Amino acid sequence: MxxxxxxxxxxxxxxxxxxxxxxxxxxxxxxxxxxxxxxxxxxxxxxxxxxxxxxxxxxxxxxxxxxxxxxxxxxxxxxxxxxxxxxxxxxxxxxxxxxxxxxxxxxxxxxxxxxxxxxxxxxxxxxxxxxxxxxxxxxxxxxxxxxxxxxxxxxxxTTGVSLHKRGYRKLVGKAPISETLAAALIMLTPWRSDRILVDPFCGSGTFPIEAAMIGANIAPGLNREFTSDKWLKFMTKKEWYEAYDEAASLEKTDIEMNIQGYDLDSEMVKCAIQNAKEAGVDKYIHFQARNVRDLRNPKPYGFLITNPPYGERLEEKEALPELYNMIGESYRGLKDWSMFIITSYEDAERYLGRKADKNRKIYNGMIKSYFLSYMGAKPPKRKPTNGE
Structure with missing residues (x-):
């Protein structure tokens, strides 16, 4: 204007x-x-x-x-x-x-x-x-x-309803990670859309959905309204239309991705599938009811990015050593993979079986959490083909 x-x-x-x-x-x-x-x-x-x-x-x-x-x-x-x-x-x-x-x-x-x-x-x-x-x-x-x-x-x-409300998450499980936090954590990793991404505790699907939106370059606010889109004293409707058009034009519609979300609870998997549809990214993600101990993948250089349970209640806390042991074992079976875990469980590294390469403190609401990074090998650089 x-x-x-x-x-x-x-x-x-x-x-x-x-x-x-x-x-x-x-x-x-x-x-x-x-x-x-x-x-x-x-x-x-x-x-x-x-x-x-x-x-x-x-x-x-x-x-x-x-x-x-x-x-x-x-x-x-x-x-x-x-x-x-x-x-x-x-x-x-x-x-x-x-x-x-x-x-x-x-x-x-x-x-x-x-x-x-x-x-x-x-x-x-x-x-x-x-x-x-x-x-x-x-x-x-x-x-x-x-x-x-x-x-x-x-x-x-200028926003109104918080930006983490993208509009796609109609169904949630208990203690879901917020969309803004999930996106930020993915962006802290070196993951790119041509690499496999698996979330073995996907819940309502936030990590896989945010990853697919990042990979396909779908703007998070493309399908929602904002308080200030009606403010005409110092803004114009044209500026909003142009910004929405710009966002829509940048979406990659021909991209292929290998993103997978697993959860023990088959009802949560159904929620995740529905949420991915709402976000317009269901074609990029494979959701399945599966235990973390059954996590296998023959391909190297993948990414495991997840928000496992961290025991809010006492009886859940008692199950954590075995659960984190299991995560560690499954990870060790994946060749040259990287793993990124957000957790408030103080003993996570101990039971995962290895000290993290990097441990970043992040506040998830008022809960002090740790973002643990385990770096796998980098894939070899591709040789340029003729004509490149």
Missing amino acids: NDEKFTLIAPCHFGLESVLKREIQDLGYNIINVSDGRVTFEGDSKAIARANIFIRTAERILLKCGSFRATTFDDLFEGVKDIPWERYLPRNAKFWVTKATTNRSALFSASAIQSIVKKAMVDRMSKTYHTSHFDEDGDEYPVRIFILKDEVEVTLD
Whole structure:
């Protein structure tokens, strides 16, 4: 629409900032800052559409409207009132503070922060629109406030329903891994679409489905809507249409992949098949009810990427040594394969039978988890054929 630049913030799982940073750079945007669980970058209004549609590893895309220091509620009120809300919100906008987080700050009552921010916004908009009454019967503009060490950051949530809700996962089992986390973990591995990928604990199919979407270059937000796709004060519908068209044009429809998902529970396998259909990737994945001890594959250089049970309940914990032993044994039977496991089970490496080549700490929600990497041999480089 114009060359105006915006500051955008993409929150993510702690420990996955490097993957998200790479995604944003691949879209062509400048990184402003990387901190724990978030990447801040700069982009034009079209960047809001492209980031929401293309990024696999962020939880949402926030538009930064202002920042200032506040140690009192008066400071907060004045700081929010100084933000040019008329630049973003039309007169009939429905606006509210959907979340306020505060850490190591004088202001700590989330409900009081929410209430004062709303009052300050109304005060500012009253002067612009010459009314003290707002019907709020228009499009939604959810506000999110972050206060860290008395520094306030005021943002608009451009996403709405979190980005991990791709729209394909209609059916889930217990403790499913989120789509954004699964995509980020796959992207932390050297897996490429021409290599075999097996998830022996596939549950509702998230790892295989996200891998197939990455391999076929299907944008994760292609088949869903976003809160900001109706914001017309500083964006246009045309920018959204162009971003969706760009995403659709980049999909690889002629690709072949060997992706497999197994689970002991045949009902979960049915869920996974249905979810893969919803995502439009069922042709790339073979799902089957199978025990991890029966994992065999004659081909070398494959990838095992999985989220095995890690014993939330006591009786499950007692079964873990045998289960992880079994995973280790099956892995040792695969020639030159690499294995990547996310688990919060502290003794995982011990029972897998080998220390991981790399152990990365990742927070899965509030659960401290470990992403264990076991690197197999690299396949030999292909000799170029004539004409290449």
